[in-house]
Amino acid sequence: MDTLNALADGFSIALTFQNLGLALIGCFLGTIIGALPGLGPSNGVAILIPLAFTLGLPATPALILLTSVYYGAMYGGRISSILLNIPGDEPALMTTLDGYPMAKKGMAGEALALSGIASFVGAFFATWGLVFLAPQLVKVALLFGPAEYFALFALAFATLGGIASRNQAKAALAAGLGLGIAMIGVDGQTGVPRFSFGEVHLYDGIDFLVAIVGLFALSEVFIFLEHRGTTKATGDASGIKLGRLMPPMSMLKQTAPTMARGTVLGFIAGVLPGAGASLGSFIAYSVEKRLVDKHNTFGTGDPRGVAAPEAGNNAAAGGALVPMLALGVPGSGTTAVLLAMLLALNITPGPLLFTNNPDVVWGLIAALFIGNIMLLVMNIPMVSLFVRVLLVPPRYLMPAVAMISFVGIYGISGSTFDLMVMVGFGVLGWLLRKLDVPLVPVILGVLLGNQMEANMRRAMTISDGDWSALVSSPLAIGLWAFAFFGFILPIIGGRFFRSKLPRADSEADPD
Amino acid sequence: MSDRILGGLGLLLAVFFIWQATLIKESFISDPVGPKTFPIIIGVLVGLSSLAIFLKPDEEPEWPEFARLFEVGLTIAVMIAYAYALPTAGFVVSTAVAASYLSWRLGTPPVKAAIAGIVISVGIYVVFHLILGLSLARGPWGF
Incomplete structure (x- = not known):
């Protein structure tokens, strides 16, 4: 019952005028960010972080604003998938398969409403999952010492490379790059500068916000510049009639078991470190297809093919918060x-x-529960508003995105040097995306590098330099074994997951 | 070919990184591991993965033709110029110019692009500075 009491306290915090307002703004912005092709949850949130930061919001309101954007983006991604056949963000890729055919059959309104309901179901139950699973995970995590944390970080990188990318070597390279960048600056334990080449600006290290905004947001501008004038960058929603905005009861009944399965699968995919929402929607769709597609209707506008990935990706979004909050490993x-x-x-x-x-x-x-209800309301009766936003062409949108990125970073430090570093990361992000090197391990490396090293050195200090201390407890051995198999098995198992995904995600926004 | 270049560059980077790591000055107080070991482990990781990429490259990505690459390069130059111009020319002017350029290169006709740039710049100024109170770069004219 402790959990429910804590949740009730949470509601008393979330139900202030300011926090409700922030949740509303976040949900609204998030849906737009998700719906616009080229802006997805990670780069949308990345642009907004420096802003939330410079506006001086305290932790809880800032987190409410940004997670509302995150949940909203998961809802919004489906809109352009269904109407334009262009996924608004990577997790919405699977929604195009049945969503667009439904829209072509004149059932765009039903598809949007059904996917909105599926999103709500997925996100709602995943938030309950978060409520009950996270405190349990915390109990386990309290047993962790430095050696176990070191193993846990290794596990996160390994599964990220093993499950979520197509080429393990590239994921490992990406993780190494990120960790290497984290090493720049004064060493926290002995106070000696490392890799700073006498440059005073580098003594503090590279600010991870600068790296994130550059890698995620600016690289997107370069991708658009490269694809200018091709159909990849633009879409036309004007020809599509929305039709009725409520699915018939029979359709809801038909898709209810689909949503339930999609939610469970998506949530599990989300909790696994390194997997994320794209994998959630992919697994939900493929399992559903194998289970119920008796007449080969999937891919031709089957409502179940819309409900499954949407329930899956929204559930995964909630699931992904579990390891982030409970363990500090996203x-x-x-x-x-x-x-x-x-x-x-x-x-x-x-x-x-x-x-x-x-x-x-x-x-x-608590704010997630509230935001979810706001999103349901926004995404069903008011969906035509967001459809109109989709008509803003990228040639006006992307310059605004770039300029807001600059404003955010300049607002934090007021330093031209940081802007240079950000442009550098933008170019790096563009090159890495072209070469199919995943960006998420880079970010994870930059974020976790110093903690990972600190935990390793703490474990060594406790054992007085004995390296076997890293694998001395059953918990640590278990984590290392998981890390090892998570990385190795997909190489042997023929890259069972990702090879089946269409080759679009290298240039799409990662979730 | 691209992946072989990536692998080769990665190897060079790894060697450079490990070399730099061995040059880190130890201070007189230190823990058993010291500040060098972890960077060297990372260097080895980067080296091994680069080697794997070099030996087993993926299929070639689609690189844009030279004109597009040049354009991306030019945009990078504009962004760098923008970063330098901010403190001297102020937020509104430099942002309007940079945003117009970007919009123009993304396919807007020149006059419309100039208008779009001004609208984006003034819009950001009004929302983030006047309404939200964020401090933006001040130029000689105070905006």
């Missing part, structure tokens, strides 16, 4: 970005967050 790109914001606010997620800052955790969770 399960996806966007949760990595949210972790960055917590770190920028001097709050360290992990088991201590639940005892030291219960107001942040439970206020956030």
Whole structure:
């Protein structure tokens, strides 16, 4: 019952005028960000972090604003998938398969409404999952010592490379790059500068917000510049009639079991470190297709093919918050970005967050419930408003995105040097995306590098330099074994997951 | 070919990184591991993965033709110029110019692009500075 009491306290925090307003703004912005092709949850949240930060919002309201954007983006991604056949963000990729055919059959309104309801179901039950699973995970995490944390970080990188990317070597390279960038600056334990080449600006290290905004948001501008004038960058929604905005009861009845399965699968995919919402929607869709597609209707506008991935990706979004809040290890790109914001606010997620800052955790969770209801209302009766936003062409949108990125970073430091570094990261992000090197391990490396090293060195200090201390407890051995198999098995198993995904995500926004 | 270049560059980077790591000055107080070990482990990781990429490259990505690459390069130059111009020319003017350029290169006709740039710049100024109170770069004219 402790959990429910804590949740009730959370509601009393979330139900203030300011927090409700922020949740509303976040949900609205999030839906737009999700709907616009080229802006997805991770780069949308990345642009907004420096702004939330410079506006001086305290931790709880800032987190409410940004997670509302995150949930909203998960809802919004489906709109352009269904109407334009262009996924608004990567997790919405699977929704195009049946959503667009439904729209072509004149059932766009039903498809939007049904996917909105599926999103709500997925997100709602995943938030309940978060309420009950996160405190349990915290109990386990309290047993962790430095050696176990070191193994846990390794596990996150390994599964990120193993499950979520097509080429493990590239994921490992990306993680190494990120960790290497984190090493720049004065060493926290001995006070000696590392890799700073005498440049005073580098003594503080590279600000991870600069890296994130550059890698995620600016690289998107370069991608658009490269694809200018091709159909990839533009779409036309004007020809599509929305039709009725409520699915018939029979359709809801037909898709109810689909939503339930999609929610469970998506939630599990989200909780696994490194997997994220794209995998959630992919698994939900493929399992559903195998289970119920008796007449080969999937891919031709089957409502179940719309409900499954939408329930899946929204459930995964909730699931990904579990390891982020309870362990401090994000399960996806966007949760990595949210972790960055917590770190920028001097709050360290992990088991201590639940005892030291219960107001942040439970206020956030309560706000997610509230935001979810706001999103349902926004996304069904008011969906035509968002459809109109889709008509803003990228040639006006992307310059605004670039300029807001600059404003955010300049607002934090007021330094031209940081802007240079950000442009550098933008170019790096563009090149890496072209070469199919995933960006999420880079971010994770930049974020977690110093903690990972600190935990390793702490474990070594305790054992007085004995390296076997890293694998001395059963918990640590278990985590290393998981890490090992998570990385190795997909190589042997023929890249079972990702190879089946259409090759679009290298240039799409990671979730 | 692209992946072989990536692998080769990665290897060079790894060697450079490990070399730099061995040059880190130890201070007189230190823990058993010291500040060098972890960077060296990272260097080895980068080296091994680069080697794997070099030996087993993926299929070639689609690189844009030279004209487009040049354009991306030019845009990078504009962004760098923008970062330098901010403190001297002020937020509104430099942003209007940079946003117009970007919009123009993304396919807007020149006059419309100039208008779009001014609208974006003034819009951001009004929302973020006047309404939300964010401090933006001040130029000689105070905006």
